[in-house]
Amino acid sequence: MxxxxxxxxxxxxxxxxxxxxxxxxxxxxxxxxxxxxxxxxxxxxxxxxxxxxxxxxxxxxxxxxxxxxxxSLPKNVTNDILQDDIHLTDDLQDVNRKVLIVEKSSIDETYSMINPDELNNAIDLLINSHKIVIFGVGSSGLVGKELEYQLIKIKKDVNCHFDAHISRNIVRSLDSHDLVIIISHSGETPECIELLKIANQQSIPSIAITKMGQSQVSGLANIVLHTISTEHVSRLIPIRSKISQITLVNMLITNLFIKQYDEKLKFQTQHRKARKFPHLK
Structure with missing residues (x-):
């Protein structure tokens, strides 16, 4: 650890x-x-x-x-991919094996870095927020859309736009009862920094999902949830950072669902099959 x-x-x-x-x-x-x-x-x-x-x-x-x-106890973690990138000369089986190792290690390392207090604080903010704006660039934006989709399931008023101009305008309409969530692998994405500065000016609570260590994003956000920052394969295929972000989002959403589990969610869960496959009745 x-x-x-x-x-x-x-x-x-x-x-x-x-x-x-x-x-x-x-x-x-x-x-x-x-x-x-x-x-x-x-x-x-x-x-x-x-x-x-x-x-x-x-x-x-x-x-x-x-x-x-x-x-902390010693863990038997394989190093054959952590010290060695995927190469253009690798055959299909080698690539598959290395991708599997990268994904597994990314999940394990993300789990190891979770701060339970920060995660609980983030969940409480999500529960109590009236409106939520999520923003990320590139693959971080795609992770943001997944988070948006999951929050919609529990009837949260949430927006995740890829357009920074739209997001800026929405954030400017928020207040202290709302929430801004920023997803940035580097912690230095200019659009993310700008949105957090606007949030701070308007006393809007904020959560950052970003790498461990110092960055402008982590310095501006109220709550920081850490993802791994090392990226051993080409950043054209950001496997480690994307898997780390998705893992963190899944932990956040699963714990949120458990905290918010009530009769309404129970009804939705029990009748999910009937809603999705009405022709099977």
Whole structure:
């Protein structure tokens, strides 16, 4: 788990932060009773450096960091695709095998990065919001459309447009009882940043589904749900990021359905077959 988070934020770390992170990984078994002051002294850095590292890795503080470090158990994860891209010379079976490994590892890693408190807060926002605007560019937009479709099932007033101009106009009509959801793999999509700035100006709550680490999107959103950022195969085929986003959306929607399960949803579930296949009666 710690190794995964370090990999996700590595490029955002300063030289000193990276040294501390690597020290922690190398000495994880010895850190159970080490204070932040002692760790700072061991690495000849300030405690603020360690706190910045913890924040960049998605922790609220050093205590949360240590709890996760101590509770993390080694996992047998295959590395044959994580170290090796899909090549043009690969035959059909090799490509299929590698795609399968990429998808499986993407799901596992996304699950490992879920912050339960943030997810619960996001679900509560979805439940209580009057109107919802979802926006993403490219494949992130397609994931946004899937989220829109699922929210429509529970009668939410939701819009997901690929046109940034339309989305801007809709967001400008919202208020503090509504919600903006931004999906951005990089966290630096200009249209997404602009929508979040508008949301902040109007005190509209916001959720960002984006990579772990520092980005303008994660800095502007009220709630951040992390997806994996590494993309080992060509970005022309964004398998890892797309699977990670879809996995997170499925977790969000499934938990939302459970929280909102009532007689109306029960009726819809029980009569779904009759609605979809009336000719089978």
């Amino acid at each position: 710690i190794d995964l988070k370090l990999r996700e934020v590595k490029k955002d770390l300063s030289a000193k932060e990276l040294e501390v992170a690597e020290y922690i990984i190398a000495h994880s078994q010895e850190l159970k009773n080490v204070s932040i002051q002692a760790l700072a002294k061991l690495n000849q850095v300030s405690t603020s450096t360690i706190l910045r590292l913890c924040n960049k890795m998605g922790y609220r503080g050093f205590s949360d960091f240590k709890i996760d470090l101590i509770s």
